Amino acid sequence: MPNRKFIPYSRQSVDSDDLKAVNSVLHSDWLTQGPKVSEFENRLSSYCNAQYAVAVSSGTAALHIACLAAGIEPCNEVITSPLTFVASANCVLYCGARPVFADIQQDSANIEPVNIKKNINRKTKALIPVHFAGHPCDLGEINKIRKKHNLIVIEDATHALGADYVGAKIGSCKYSDMSVFSFHPVKPITTGEGGAVLTNRKDLYERLLLLRSHGITKERRKFSVKNTKSIGVWFYEMQELGFNYRITDFQCALGISQLKKLDRFIKRRREIVEKYRKLFLDNDYFDLPIEGKGVKSSWHLYPIRLKNKYISKKSLIFDELRKNRIGVQVHYIPVYWHPYYRKLGYKKGLCPKAEEFYQREISIPLHQGMSDKDIKYTVRIIFDVFNKIKSC
Numbered sequence: 001m002p003n004r005k006f007i008p009y010s011r012q013s014v015d016s017d018d019l020k021a022v023n024s025v026l027h028s029d030w031l032t033q034g035p036k037v038s039e040f041e042n043r044l045s046s047y048c049n050a051q052y053a054v055a056v057s058s059g060t061a062a063l064h065i066a067c068l069a070a071g072i073e074p075c076n077e078v079i080t081s082p083l084t085f086v087a088s089a090n091c092v093l094y095c096g097a098r099p100v101f102a103d104i105q106q107d108s109a110n111i112e113p114v115n116i117k118k119n120i121n122r123k124t125k126a127l128i129p130v131h132f133a134g135h136p137c138d139l140g141e142i143n144k145i146r147k148k149h150n151l152i153v154i155e156d157a158t159h160a161l162g163a164d165y166v167g168a169k170i171g172s173c174k175y176s177d178m179s180v181f182s183f184h185p186v187k188p189i190t191t192g193e194g195g196a197v198l199t200n201r202k203d204l205y206e207r208l209l210l211l212r213s214h215g216i217t218k219e220r221r222k223f224s225v226k227n228t229k230s231i232g233v234w235f236y237e238m239q240e241l242g243f244n245y246r247i248t249d250f251q252c253a254l255g256i257s258q259l260k261k262l263d264r265f266i267k268r269r270r271e272i273v274e275k276y277r278k279l280f281l282d283n284d285y286f287d288l289p290i291e292g293k294g295v296k297s298s299w300h301l302y303p304i305r306l307k308n309k310y311i312s313k314k315s316l317i318f319d320e321l322r323k324n325r326i327g328v329q330v331h332y333i334p335v336y337w338h339p340y341y342r343k344l345g346y347k348k349g350l351c352p353k354a355e356e357f358y359q360r361e362i363s364i365p366l367h368q369g370m371s372d373k374d375i376k377y378t379v380r381i382i383f384d385v386f387n388k389i390k391s392c
């Protein structure tokens with residue numbers, strides 16, 4: 001079937017309502033810094049049940065300013081997961097600080113609280129747990145560690161918009177100081193590129209606003225100049241070294257329109273997960289992802305884990321699936337395996353569970369745009385490929 005469409009591991013769903021929303025902003029007076037940015041922020045924070053949201057140009061930018069707002073400095077260490085996209089650790093390097101990798105739990109692939117504790121010392125300033133594949137981390141335990149050691153917790157929730165931890169929406173910051181989202185096209189909703197930081201702390205919120213836009217404020221009550229009566233309306237102050245991490249109004253219009261559909265997207269993902277569960281039940285080739293008690297995953301990814309016999313054949317399996325138009329991917333190469341991190345002194349073997357997970361993992365297609373036919377095809381090809389490999 002050479003012309004069969006490619007089924008990616010994840011992708012955006014953009015419909016005519018999204019196009020209308022973007023189109024109307026493109027015809028308005030504001031392409032950036034207009035009313036849609038704060039509308040998007042308000043809708044995000046109320047969806048997640050947090051006080052404040054700051055929308056920015058990417059999830060990476062969101063992580064960067066979250067780390068700066070947290071006060072992470074060159075002498076600090078920040079504990080994060082090794083099994084994540086490099087951005088979760090790079091944001092620590094941007095601040096001149098040192099990322100410390102704490103090994104994961106084998107089933108959820110989330111950071112293991114016991115391993116966080118083992119890595120805490122007096123330099124530790126913050127934790128960046130990552131809700132891998134949209135499955136919430138053990139936030140209750142992480143919060144206990146946070147309180148005991150007086151640490152800042154920044155949730156890397158870039159996979160997890162719409163997920164739920166014992167009744168609290170991820171992003172509510174009930175167990176943390178800040179939560180970071182990404183709106184890259186493969187993530188739960190998209191703005192093209194985009195991200196956000198959510199928080200319940202006013203002090204962090206105000207710093208995030210400054211950092212997003214050059215460290216400049218136009219609010220008179222915040223000026224360092226005492227006699228504000230004598231200053232003109234054009235006046236503004238740059239109070240710290242910020243960035244241009246702004247997001248545009250038309251991206252936020254897309255975000256608003258997408259957010260309205262998020263629950264529907266997740267409902268469809270859950271239907272697919274249930275179909276996969278039934279169809280792959282008790283198979284001899286791989287283990288399925290889990291959903292822990294009391295949590296609801298946003299199912300950003302569907303990570304299968306190869307059983308022992310198939311680990312050495314992963315490349316072959318991957319190639320065969322891709323040849324058959326199944327857009328599998330691997331999440332993730334342990335961050336510290338990358339040459340840049342190796343040069344900083346991190347060694348292979350540091351987090352054996354993350355390394356093992358990486359050897360076993362393949363993400364198979366899971367997104368709201370998949371039809372029942374796509375699902376059937378995906379499952380059939382996966383069984384065909386494994387049956388073939390088994391005998392070779």
Ligand SMILES: *Cc1c(COP(=O)(O)O)cnc(C)c1O
Nearest residue numbers: 058059060085087088158182184
């Ligand atoms: C996508 C992603 C990011 C970065 O988000 P961008 O919007 O692409 O900058 C950070 N962390 C994780 C775990 C991600 O998957």
